[in-house]
Amino acid sequence: xxxxxxxxxxxxxxxxxxxxxxxxxxxxxxxxxxxxxxxxxxxxxxxxxxxxxxxxxxxxxxxxxxxxxxxxxxxxxxxxxxxxxxxxxxxxxxxxxxxxxxxxxxxxxxxxxx
Numbered sequence: 001x002x003x004x005x006x007x008x009x010x011x012x013x014x015x016x017x018x019x020x021x022x023x024x025x026x027x028x029x030x031x032x033x034x035x036x037x038x039x040x041x042x043x044x045x046x047x048x049x050x051x052x053x054x055x056x057x058x059x060x061x062x063x064x065x066x067x068x069x070x071x072x073x074x075x076x077x078x079x080x081x082x083x084x085x086x087x088x089x090x091x092x093x094x095x096x097x098x099x100x101x102x103x104x105x106x107x108x109x110x111x112x113x114x
Contacts, residue, residue: 006041027073
């Protein structure tokens with residue numbers, strides 16, 4: 001049962017924080033995660049955040065924790081391509097003759113009809 005009014009959004013906000021603030025080169029610590037959640041009026045204890053970080057795998061967001069000094073630093077390992085990046089990859093594949101223009105359009109716009 002959620003303890004506060006915004007607790008329902010905790011997993012969503014945690015995913016948003018991790019995707020916006022971390023990558024392979026940028027990390028976030030547990031106190032920083034808790035502070036970021038507090039900005040959305042979401043209270044969370046350390047143990048529940050550990051569970052939520054594992055639950056993000058259901059959303060295909062893999063978070064890795066690495067010990068640095070006496071703390072763990074967390075970051076998102078896999079990241080989905082955004083539309084401009086996807087278009088660039090598809091253009092490269094077209095250029096290399098691995099797919100044609102129409103196949104790439106179906107990847108970008110799944111409902112695209114030839």
